[in-house]
Amino acid sequence: MAISTGDGAVDALYLHTASADNALVVSTFGIYLHAAFVSLTLGFPLAILAWLIEWYRTGDGLYLKYAKTLTAVWAVNFALGVVTGTVVEFGLLDIWPTSILLFSSSGFVPLFYEATIAFIGEAVLVGLFVMAVGRWRARYTLSILLAAWALGSLSGYFILTVNAWMNVPWGVGGIPRALYPFLPTYGPDAANLTSALTLAALVMNHTLAGAGSAALANVNFTQAVGPFFADPWLPLANPDAISTTVHTLLAAYAVGVGAVALALSARYLRTRDEKYLKLLKPLLWIMAVVVLAQPISGHFMGEDVVAYQPLKFTASVALTGGQAVYGYSFNDPIEALFAYGNPNHPIYGFQYYLQQCGALGNATFGQLYRQLDPQALGYLGPLANATLAQNCEAAVLSLEPLAPLVSAMYYTMVGSGILLAIAALLVLLTYLVRAPVLSAIADFINFKLLGRLLGKDNVLPFLASAMAVLSAVAASAGWAAREVGRQPWTVYGLFTTNEVVTSVDVTPGFAAFVVLVLAAIAALGAAAMYYTATRPGLIDKLRGSHE
Amino acid sequence: MNSAFLSFVLLGFFLEMHLVFVNVIIGAAILTVLVRYLAYRRNDARLDALARDMFRLMVATDLFAGVWATILTVYMASAFPSMTAIFMKADFYPIAIALVGIVASIPLIAAYWHLWGRIGPRTHSALGIPLAASVLLVPIGFRYLFAELDYPQFIKPGFSPIDAFANPIYPPLIAHTIIGAVDIGAFVLAAVLAARKNPDLYGVRLSLGVGLALLAPQAVAGGYYFAALAKYDPYIAANVAGPLLGYDSPSGLFYPAFYAAVALAVALGLIATYAFYQATKGKAPRATAVAAGVLAEAVMILMEYVNDGARYPYMFVTGNGGIPAAQLVNQLIQMPPAAIYVALGSTLFFTALFSIAFYYAVVKRLLPED
Numbered sequence: 036m037a038i039s040t041g042d043g044a045v046d047a048l049y050l051h052t053a054s055a056d057n058a059l060v061v062s063t064f065g066i067y068l069h070a071a072f073v074s075l076t077l078g079f080p081l082a083i084l085a086w087l088i089e090w091y092r093t094g095d096g097l098y099l100k101y102a103k104t105l106t107a108v109w110a111v112n113f114a115l116g117v118v119t120g121t122v123v124e125f126g127l128l129d130i131w132p133t134s135i136l137l138f139s140s141s142g143f144v145p146l147f148y149e150a151t152i153a154f155i156g157e158a159v160l161v162g163l164f165v166m167a168v169g170r171w172r173a174r175y176t177l178s179i180l181l182a183a184w185a186l187g188s189l190s191g192y193f194i195l196t197v198n199a200w201m202n203v204p205w206g207v208g209g210i211p212r213a214l215y216p217f218l219p220t221y222g223p224d225a226a227n228l229t230s231a232l233t234l235a236a237l238v239m240n241h242t243l244a245g246a247g248s249a250a251l252a253n254v255n256f257t258q259a260v261g262p263f264f265a266d267p268w269l270p271l272a273n274p275d276a277i278s279t280t281v282h283t284l285l286a287a288y289a290v291g292v293g294a295v296a297l298a299l300s301a302r303y304l305r306t307r308d309e310k311y312l313k314l315l316k317p318l319l320w321i322m323a324v325v326v327l328a329q330p331i332s333g334h335f336m337g338e339d340v341v342a343y344q345p346l347k348f349t350a351s352v353a354l355t356g357g358q359a360v361y362g363y364s365f366n367d368p369i370e371a372l373f374a375y376g377n378p379n380h381p382i383y384g385f386q387y388y389l390q391q392c393g394a395l396g397n398a399t400f401g402q403l404y405r406q407l408d409p410q411a412l413g414y415l416g417p418l419a420n421a422t423l424a425q426n427c428e429a430a431v432l433s434l435e436p437l438a439p440l441v442s443a444m445y446y447t448m449v450g451s452g453i454l455l456a457i458a459a460l461l462v463l464l465t466y467l468v469r470a471p472v473l474s475a476i477a478d479f480i481n482f483k484l485l486g487r488l489l490g491k492d493n494v495l496p497f498l499a500s501a502m503a504v505l506s507a508v509a510a511s512a513g514w515a516a517r518e519v520g521r522q523p524w525t526v527y528g529l530f531t532t533n534e535v536v537t538s539v540d541v542t543p544g545f546a547a548f549v550v551l552v553l554a555a556i557a558a559l560g561a562a563a564m565y566y567t568a569t570r571p572g573l574i575d576k577l578r579g580s581h582e
Numbered sequence: 583m584n585s586a587f588l589s590f591v592l593l594g595f596f597l598e599m600h601l602v603f604v605n606v607i608i609g610a611a612i613l614t615v616l617v618r619y620l621a622y623r624r625n626d627a628r629l630d631a632l633a634r635d636m637f638r639l640m641v642a643t644d645l646f647a648g649v650w651a652t653i654l655t656v657y658m659a660s661a662f663p664s665m666t667a668i669f670m671k672a673d674f675y676p677i678a679i680a681l682v683g684i685v686a687s688i689p690l691i692a693a694y695w696h697l698w699g700r701i702g703p704r705t706h707s708a709l710g711i712p713l714a715a716s717v718l719l720v721p722i723g724f725r726y727l728f729a730e731l732d733y734p735q736f737i738k739p740g741f742s743p744i745d746a747f748a749n750p751i752y753p754p755l756i757a758h759t760i761i762g763a764v765d766i767g768a769f770v771l772a773a774v775l776a777a778r779k780n781p782d783l784y785g786v787r788l789s790l791g792v793g794l795a796l797l798a799p800q801a802v803a804g805g806y807y808f809a810a811l812a813k814y815d816p817y818i819a820a821n822v823a824g825p826l827l828g829y830d831s832p833s834g835l836f837y838p839a840f841y842a843a844v845a846l847a848v849a850l851g852l853i854a855t856y857a858f859y860q861a862t863k864g865k866a867p868r869a870t871a872v873a874a875g876v877l878a879e880a881v882m883i884l885m886e887y888v889n890d891g892a893r894y895p896y897m898f899v900t901g902n903g904g905i906p907a908a909q910l911v912n913q914l915i916q917m918p919p920a921a922i923y924v925a926l927g928s929t930l931f932f933t934a935l936f937s938i939a940f941y942y943a944v945v946k947r948l949l950p951e952d
Contacts, residue, residue, distance in 0.1 A: 111692075117648050118688045124652065125681050128659060132670045138659035140914045144921050147660060150653040151925035155932045158649045163939050230914075251667035252736070254898075254905050263914040267921070539674045539743055552685055559689040566696075 042425050044417040047243050048531050049429040049523050054246075055536040057546040058130045063518075064550050065126050068557055069119040070287075070514065075564075076116045077191065077284065078291010079109040080184040083168075084177070085317035091173045099169055100571055101314055105295065106168050107574040108567045113161050115560040122553070131525070132248035133238060133535035139257075140264040141206065142197040144271060149193035157186040165574065191284050196276040201526050202517065203343040205273035206266060207231070211528025213403075215427050217345055217383075217391040218528050222269065229408050230263040231529075236404065236414035238534045243416055247534035275339040282332040286510040289325045289455075292318050293503030298568065300496035300503075307492075315499055319462050322502050326459040329452060333513075334373065340520075341374045344527060346434050347520035348374065349383060353442035360384050360438060385435050392427030399423065430531075433523035444516035451509035458501045461485075466495060585917070586908035587894070589661040592922065594890055596654040598883055599933070603647035604721075605882055608760065609767015610640035611717040613792065615710030622703035632785040634698070636771055641691065642944050646936050648684075653929065661917070665897055665910045672736035673726050674743045680723025686716040718760065725756050728890075732815050734898040734905070751814055754807035761800045762885075766878045768793035769854065773875025776857070776868050777945045786871055787861040793874070794854050797847070817902045821892035836892045843884035850877040 051059075083102045090098035127134050138146055160183035167176050204211070208224035210231050237259065241250040250256060270276065296318050303311035341348050349360060352370050359365035363386045368378035401419035404412045412419065434441075464470055464477035485494045521527060525535045567573055614636040621629035659666040670677065690713040697706055729752040730736070735745050772789035775782050812819040820829035824837025831837055857870035896904030 114645060114688055117645060118685055121648065121652065121684055122681060124655060125677065128655070128666065129670050129674060129677055129681075132667050135659045135663045135666050135670075136914070138656060138666075139661070139663035139912045143660045143915060143917065146656050147921060147925055150649075150656045152928045154652060155649045155929055158645055159932045159936045159939065162645070162943075163935070166939065166943055248667065249671065251664055252671045254664055254668075254909055256664045256667070257911070257913040258909065261913060262916070265915075267915045267918055537674070538671055552682065556685060556689070559692075563689070563692055 042421050042429075044243055045421050045425050045429045048239060048426070048533055049433045050533070052533060052536070054541045055532050057541040057543055058536050059532070061130060061541070061546050061549045062123075062126060064553055065119065065123050067511070067514075068553050069116065069123045070510075071290075071557075072112055072116040072119050072560065073191070074287040074290035074510070075112045075294055076109070076291070077184070077187050077287040078289070078294065079105055079112065080180055080187070081288055081321050082292050082295045082318050083109065084180055084184070085321060086314065087168075087173070087177060087180070089317050097310055097313065103169055103574045104568060104571045106165055107570075108564050110161060110165050111563050111567050112560075113158075115556070115563070117158070119553075119556060122556075126549075130537050130541060131535045132251060132537055133525075133530060135251055136234075136530075137197055137200070137526075141200050141204070141267070141270045144267045145193040145196040149190050153186045153190035153193055157183055157190060160186065168574070188284055191287065192276075192280045195280045195283055196270055196273065199273050199276035199279045200270045202279075202521055203273055203275035203339060204526055204529055205275070206264065206269040207529065214423060215392070215430060215528055216394050217388045219343055219345075221343065221528075222273070223266075225266040225269050226264055227262055230261045232404060232408035233411040233414075234260045234263060235529070236408070236411040238530065239418055240414040240416055241538075242531075242534045243418060246536060246538035247530075248536060249538040252538075275336075275343065278332060278335040278339055282329065282336045283510075283514075285325050285329050285332055286506065286513070289322060289329070289502070289506035290510055292321050292325070293499075293506045296322060296499040297503035300500045303496050304493065312495065315495070316466070319499060320467060322499070322506075323459045323463040323467060326455050326502060326506070327463075329509075330456060333452065337373065344520065345383065346385075346388060346431065347441065347517075349385060349388070350434055350438035350441040350520050351445040351516060352382060353438035354446055355442075356382065356384065361386065361435065363387050363390070385431055385438075388431045389428055392424050392431060395423040395427055397422055397424070400426070430523050434520075437519055437522055441516050441520040444512045444519065447512035448509045448516060451505045451512065455502060455505040455509060458498050458505065462495070462498050462502070584908070586906070586911040589911050589917075590894055590897075590907045593654075593658060593661060594887065596650065596657050597890065598886060599929070600647060600650035600654050601882065601886055602879055603643050603650060605763040605766040605879075606643045606770050607640050607647050607767075608717055608721060608763035609765065610636045610643070610771060611767075612714055612760075612764050613767055613771065613789070614640060615707075615714040617788070618703075618710055619707040622707045628782075628784050629788075632775075632782065632788060635775060635782070635785060636767075636789075637695065637698075639767075639771055639774055639944055641695070642940055644691070646940075661912050662897070662907075662910050663912055663914070668736055668898075669727050669730065672734075672741065672743060673730055673746050676723045676726035676746055678723070680720050683716050683719025683723060687713070687720070690716050721759050721763070722756060725759055726752060729755055731893065731898055732811065732818065734900060737898075737900070751810050754803065754810045758800070758803040758807045761796055761803050762882065765793055765796040765800050766882055768796065769850070769878035770875045772854075772857070773872045774944055776861075776866060776871030781866045781868065783861050783864065783866060786867065787858060790854050790858040790861065790867075790871065790874065793878070794851065794858060797851050801847075815893075815899050815901070817896070817899055817904065818889075818892045822888055833892075833894070835894075836888045839884050839891075840888045843881050843888065846877055846881045846884065850874055850881060853877065 083105050086098040086102040086105070089095065090102065160179050164176070164179045164183055167179055169176075199205075203221060205222040206225035207221050208226065209220045210226055210228065211218045212220060237250040237256070238247040241247045253259075296315055299311045299315045299318070302308070303315070340351070349356075352367060353360045355367055355370065356365050362384040364381035364383050366379070367382050371380040371382055372378040374380070374382070399420055399422050400415050401412065403423060404415060404419070461477050461481055464474045465481045468474070481494050481498075482491060485497065489497050523531050525532050614633050617629055617636060618633040620626070621633055690709070694706070694709055694713050697709065726746055726749065729749040730746065732755075733749050733751045735741055735749060738745075768789045772786050772793060775785045775789065808819065808822065811822065817832065820831050821833050821836045822840050823829045824831040824834075824840070826837065826841065853870050854874040857867035857874055860867035860870060893899045893904070895906050895908065897907040897910050898905040
């Protein structure tokens, strides 16, 4: 995948081993599967909430019936989220053991709070809501539902905070910049420099010996490293954590509510029963608001990429930049306007970053450690003679071959997002609110253009379905661009993928087995949710009758 | 209190909370499958209803035990990163086995529940075999981690992850664990059934009978486990048995708890026998059956406290010494006490809320209208 630097020690850090590639396949599949279930877990309560409010407002039993049915689906989905979450969590620890460092340093507060506040609370309240819906007074039922949804979202914030730290390691200050001069400073200096260097040396040493994660399995590991991160609360204030959380949660709500909208639209198109359109309308309000807020939060997330992940930004625009992306710089007025607020600002190509690496001169790792952390010098082994410039260049060269993929995912997200916003506006202005001129334009598009193509009655279900599908496409592609674009690092500017993978060989057979198991969960889970969704009385049967 | 001790105690607390629920799951799952099979063989509707009650108890507890497992895992990786990394390296395969169990059990639970009464009783009983197997795979996998703590194989030169399966502490430990879990599940089930408004005396009698019948095998398994500890972990054995059995105990914190647990186990046997007698006479043994359920959990909590605490100040024990917890405790950050207190407060609050919901869902069978 990546280009060899010719230095075996440096290559060991950047060129993926077969085991790392197999492990990436397993984790990618597992995380996407978990994300799919979790998106539904976060979106379904909004749909249930909308229907319950309609029921309390109108007294129409149809809304309660479907709120109860969706509650049962939500419960099944929550259980599946727990299972896939457990697999992902243990997968993280088992297949990427260096990630234990996150649990024990920057990720401690968010991960601990996710488990002890958000997850436990959500689990209890989901159970309580399943028992209460349709039985308790409205104010109790809605309060439980809202609290469960809020705790689910809080859980998302905590988990995404850790992911954001892997993308923007807030609190490590200028440490990454010392090795990669094109990187910025990441917040205040909360990381101890000597400990960080010792940690890096230990992990690199074991990576050269086969697997960096083996460093942690030494009983003297934490004593050897010493105090590493001074402010465990700091990651909660990571600017990328805030923008990532808002953008990702909105995407999850859109996917979750969109899945319900898609199911209702499909039912309507098959049966022509107006009740499905009646059920669909309250959901469209949520979809429209969420979808139209997405470009704003997405813009802030994009600003973080420009500011903190310059290589990823360059990779993202590879398709519009063409060959120029591999040069020093190029002009792209639209991207430059969004990224820098100035259409004339140059966008840097990979050659720019390689030139920045050159500024490190002939300094070697050995010289760096001799000056700053002589005690860890012994861990470097053959890496002591590698130059910092070689190391920096290897990082840049690692991402180059992936740039077209990152860019394809990025533009798929942008394109889907634009279509999604158009669909949301068409729904909003024709079916939900009336605004002078704008609604007339939307009506013209919906009834004169789309109506002629699809049939007037099919426009609304078509737009709802399009929003659902485009939400899922945009979310999947956006996440792929974010995660693939993080290469060659697992923690940006600090740890490469090879440094994180397990010392136990992840064979293709093992990877295939895990993927098959996960695929079976996906298939059975989808079947279970479909089964529950098509049996309206199931929740009452589950809860039992009065004694 | 030093940070290593505090971290050790907290890890123990999270483990105990997890085990309170997970033992009920294992016990109720095994008993469900067995009773369901008996119901089919004897064509007994009462046994079938009892099996359904057992299954409901398991389902109600399952997710919450999973939540505590997550809390335990997160805290373990946070507080003892090297120990966790050692587990991930040395016990890679046992952990994979446990994960397969977790993953397989959820769809099997759903299928078992859904197909009950929809397919032939013989086929449904057969479906119980993979269900019970998947539930058992979880302790079967994870108990290797405890065996690793008592008999660390990773320190041996040339250790390969496959060697984890040859740990001599493991066979008695897993036998003691599974028999104990089924025993606890039986007593807790008896407590739940007896606490209901119209108790199912047949179910109470049967579950108490199973619980009582398993007390002796559990004592034998305990003796077998203690013998293994005495051979491979004299430090733990001395802390558990104390001067009463002629050991020079390094700490006085554990053997009193061990003997208290033994005394409670005897009390459990007596109270459960009396409850069983009451049930056979047609009288609902509400207080005694509930007491038996509570005592069963209390014995488990004390025994696990002794089993895991008696290694302190070591984490991995090798004979009379070991690798101290202080050497493994996280030093990369200073764990903020406020974070710990808030987390503890939150878990206790939600556990109380869960217990109330559990009481209404499982004991009262439903929630009141308002």
